[in-house]
Amino acid sequence: MEIKLSSKLKSIRRSKNATQEQLAQHLGISSQAVSKWERDEGYPDITLLPKIAGYFHITVDELLGVDEIAKEERIDEITTVYNNIRHHVPLDPGWRIDEGIDLIRNALQELPGVFFFEQLLAADLSWKAEHIDDESEKEKLYSEALELCEDILSRSTEDRWRDAAKQILLVVYSSLGKTEKALDLAYQMPGPRGSLEYMLTYILKDEELHCRLKLNAVLYYQIFRESILKLKADGVMQENMVNHRELEIAGIGAEEYCVAIENVLQ
Secondary structure, X not given: OOOOHHHHHHHHHHHOOOOHHHHHHHXXXXXXXXXXXXXXXXXXXXXXHHHHHHHOOOOHHHHHOHHHHHHHHHHHHHHHHHHHHOOOOOOOOOOOXXXXXXXXXXXXXXXXXXHHHHHHHXXXXXXXXXXXXXXXXXXHHHHHHHHHHHHHHHHOOOHHHHHHXXXXXXXXXXXXOOHHHHHHHHOOOOOHHHOHHHHHHHOOOHHHHHHHHHHHHHHHHHHHHHHHHHHHHOOOOHHHOOOHHHHXXXXXXXXXXXXXXXXXXX
């Protein structure tokens, strides 16, 4: 169990609108010492922990983030169970979506307001709604998904959760025929070369980079495959699925691309 006092101390101090100087004065130490703690370059003497916690009117456990660590561990446990149930392949007969929905609903009862669980549940609800015929049930599922996404957008300041909520909302709005709202969200989203997945390839190194590249290869192949299958579903002939101008700009050989299309359609 790793305790990260530096970030926790900084977060609490800022939330209480206290300066490093004010905390240092209360403890009878220099502000440079507090600055070092927050930069993770040192650690306060154990005898100072109750004084620091008392200054902020919290417990020592809260100061050390013990409750949050236990919460993160519980989130990891539930996520592991979820991943064993769901593989996010909605068309797979064994997708077990109802089990996943029940699990995450219960998780949100136990750990309310967890953005990761909220976007996970919203995605599953919208996927289920897309594949049922009961209009009344479909409306309920979409309504619950919308409520979850709106909660994320109203409370979260992190782009990863806000973007996830926007992606789900985009799909829901489109399914409900609210095209203008869906388009408004679509134009707020980054392009593929501005995505987190792509940008990480400039940052990660060695094995982490290799893992990310493998994941990206699967992700972009999924997008390619879905695009080809949607063209087929709309009645587009195979020979008309190629944008020769874009292939030329991208430096992709038309023959190689056509073989990839054939592999998808087989």
